[in-house]
Amino acid sequence: QVQLVESGGGLVQAGGSLRLSCAASGRTFSSYGHALGWFRQAPGKERVFVAAISLNTYYADSVKGRFTISRDSAQNTVYLQMNSLKPEDTAVYYCAAASGSGAATLWSSYDYWGQGTQVTVSS
Secondary structure (H helix, E strand, O other), X not given: OOEXXXXXXXXXEOOOOEEEEEEEEOOOOOOOOOOEEEXXXXXXXXXXXXXXXXXXXXXXXXXXXXXXXXXXXXXXEEEEEEOOOOHHHOEEEEEEEOOOOOOOOOXXXXXXXXXXXXXXXXX
């Protein structure tokens, strides 16, 4: 059974940084065509794409230059380094993993999801 467990969320002031981690178990997600991604959902809003990594990296325009996604294939873990955080980054952040090779920016490409971790940025 595949499990994704996120960690690293919390409360931070605007301009601060957080690093999210997502550890996958039950299956190995290789770099070749198996995207690992982060999505977020703010209260009352839809879940939206943040960043993904497969052979390439992809970012939402709203986080480009501030967030960095990386993976440790040996540890089957994906990270999201978030710098220069803004209050509008406040959301529950979800890790996702794809077993196929669909578009990495689309939530429908992902087969497995974590429970989410809360990120709150105060102004």
